[in-house]
Amino acid sequence: MIHSGWTTRGHGKYRQPFMLSRRREIPPACSGNPVGGTVSGRIRAGFCGNDGANRCRAIDEKRSGDPPVRGNAAPPHPRELILRAISSSPSHYPYAWWTEREGFCGITPETLFHQQGCRLETMALAGTARPEDEGVFINDDKEIREHEIVAGSILSRLSPYGSVTRTARSVLNLGTLIHFVTYLTLESDDQHAPAHWIRLLHPTPALGSQPRTENTLSQLDDWRSRLRCPLHFGAPFGFLENGDFFCLVGIRSLYWQGQRLALCTGGGVVASSTLTHEWRELKLKRDTVRRSFHLP
Template sequence: MKDGDGRYLVGLGPFRSCAEAPESGTAFYCNDFTLSDPEPWKIPAEVLEVDSLKELGFEGGAAEVDWSELQPDGFAKVFAEINEAIGRGVIEKSVPVAAECGMLTGAADVGVEIIGRMACLGAPFYSYGWCDGARGFCGGTPELLFALDACRLKTMALAGTAKADERDVFAVDGKEIREHEFVAQTLVAKLSDIGDVTRGGREMMDLGQLVHFHTAIDVELFAPRGMDDLIRRLHPTPALGPLPRTVDTLRSLAEWRDRLHCPSHFGAPFGLLHDGVFCSVVAIRGVHWDGLNISVPAGCGVIEASRLVNEWRELRLKREAVKSVFGWMG
């Protein structure tokens, strides 16, 4: 894992799995979107800090991907179901995910090949990855779930997406602003009862090909809080989850994700506890693999003002941004 312009901190196995974070040392938090792993804390046998993953032998080779064309039919049906639920007043927002799949060819070790192809991204990205035998995922996410140092917590609202060359229109787009405000206001409400919340202004985060609305949120906690407690309070963020967030709306989202073949770790919290500081990111903007089968998922926030053609286009833009990081844009 790498925070912005810092060094990579890499854990090597075998890993010991625990239900709770260790009192000292280094541990990774790796769970799926539904937080179903009873022992999500992974304690490495060895920890290394490096400037480049090439120092550890991660070298992207000449392997290519045979991509399957992503058809809109399944997404369109889910989109219609979400719209119908919004019309009935069941939800205000949900976040369907569509995944483009392919087959990697010419790779001796899939994990080494894919991680080795990932470009070294600086701020505002967080680089993350996990490899367990023939399965894994990695990427560069701009979204922080939260960072915790004693009683100081930092998080963000990150929602609303446009191409970088459309930033002027994006800045006044009512639908994108409303989607972002859903996220920011919900986060503030979730945190106000456990600390003094300071919300920054809505700004534009420049990610090169894409821009997002971004609002920084800082919290001085009234009392120390456990990391697992905070993860369950904040995950899924309003940018990745339904509004309102209830057992029923989360169940519906999980069913939609399954129908659209979304990888189980997409949008899940992935974190690192090191030197007493915990940083957890939202595992988006990445590649997931199982053997030679790879997947590039992307999600979009659907509210009443959303239109199918615009959301389908946003999904494509996000997938292309990921592919460019791995050198798969031709």
């Protein structure tokens, strides 16, 4: 569906139509939420893959002892939120969509792809830690494995379409968080419409499951529904500029409907994940969103 929205790339402003997919905007649960035990059990049973090579997305409603992430206070106007977010980090992309009754506003570090003709640039962004923990993070087997599941899946999806180059895994420092990042570039043998690449790539294992099948995606959709996750969370958010199509992944965001406000965060769950580590990661991401929008 096409709407008129507003987003920014870096410090340049674009007012263009964008495409928003509302299907398969996965994440679902983490151990510690009502469906958390089910997620962990399904991973151990091989639901998302074999030999522990599993990744699903987690959505956190509220952690006991933390300020509530849902409320009934009217949010600031989206234009004000965007202006607050622009200066937060040059490595983030602010974006927003709204009507008189509902909307969302986010600041994401993740792009689904950037298409220029037959050239497609994308990224694997998975594995999270605090900047002060980088020395431990770069040697963390769980974080490395989590990242390589995502990077390997994207590589295998793109390879049939042409020549793919992949950078070495590196660390992306966002100021309040660090992530592992791998950049991939496809020189496609044929040109395809943006909708083709959205269907091919979304959701990557960073937001969905590995392997990606109708069965695993249906299970993730069920968990997501049970957690009352906003429909737009994690959806592709794209815009067209002079023939180039740039598509973001709609994470790190606020959602509202009337007076109801939600802040959602997600994290990867693999067989070696621990409850303490996942809760810590979710809190780091929530705090990052709050700071980006100057919220308490």
